Amino acid sequence: MSKVQGRLRIAVQKSGRLAERSLDLVRDAGLRVMKGANDLLYRVENYPIDLLRVRDDDIPTFVADGVCDLGVVGENVLEEARNGGPQAEILMPLGFGKCTLKVATPPSLDYAGPASLEDRRIATSYPRILKRWLESRGVSADIVTMRGAVEVAPRLKLAHAICDLVSTGATLEANGLIAQETVFDSQAVLIRSPQAPEPELQHLLDSIIERMSGVVASQGAKYVMLNAPRAALDRITALLPGAGSPTVMPLSGRDDAVAVHAVCQEAVFWETLEKLKAEGASAILVLPIEKMM
Ligand code: ATP
Ligand code: ZN
Secondary structure, rough: OOOOOOOEEEEEEEEOOOHHHHHHHHHOOOOOEEEOOOOOOEEEEOOOOOEEEEHHHHHHHHHHHHOOEEEEEEEEHHHHOOOOOOOEEEEEEOOOOEEEEEEOOOOOOOOOOOOHHHOOOEEEEEEEHHHHHHHHHHOOOOEEOOOOOOOHOOOOOOOOOOEEEOOOOOOHHOOOEEEEEEEEEEEEEEEEOOOOOOHHHHHHHHHHHHHHHHHHHOOOEEEEEEEEEHHHHHHHHHHOOOOOOOEEEOOOOEEEEEEEEEOOOOOHHHHHHHHHHHHHOOOEEEEOOOOOO
């Protein structure tokens, strides 16, 4: 697939677990996405950018080859695609699509560590990651590659164990499997092509990356405002989760209290508000942050 001159391309999953959040990221970065007649390509109305909507497995190659400038993909898929050739560069984790590649076994297999997998058959959709992990543990096993339904392999006697993606663990449990080892921790990542874009598009590319990083940074961040007794200021700022250095301002006509404003990078729970109140804080406001740069 060749590139259209004068336009950037971002590869996103067409449908599946990452599709919606990938589109949200693009939209939150200020790109107005137009659903075109063409299902494969969505145009961005306000910038010379197209979204290429493909299977997630194709995204690492498209980005590595320079067919796309950026891509959103699970780190597990990127890692599985690693083959010694030119590589897409990970720019940042995106905070969604979190899952873990785990080795799981049926109760019939007496599991006492990786050595229990020696000479066993293990079914997986991630043969390369599993192979590297087994090698790092000095275990030699038979890897059976399956595209899907890996979790039924032990029941069908196709394999002794599996290595599959887990998020809640419900699928493992439903299939009577026990999670034993963490092979790879994953989440969606933003990746960039090793190939530079056309020079006149470089500035746009840099600005999209910076905006996306702002979107990710503001996710879950809150702006907290409150009034605090001067005497309790240290204790109160220590309670604000993930706040850098808060802004402290005088309150007109009051020497005993100050206003505190802070960006909290972590969730602000009711429990935190109750503790702040117990320290004497009042007029506590917690506001969502839309953009951050
Ligand atoms: P495609 O049709 O694009 O090939 P797929 O079936 O390979 O889709 P999905 O099931 O949509 O992929 O998962 C996409 C990505 O979502 C995974 O590669 C992984 O990074 C992430 N993910 C998060 N939680 C899970 C989970 N519980 N199971 C599988 N993938 C998960
Ligand atoms: Zn896939």
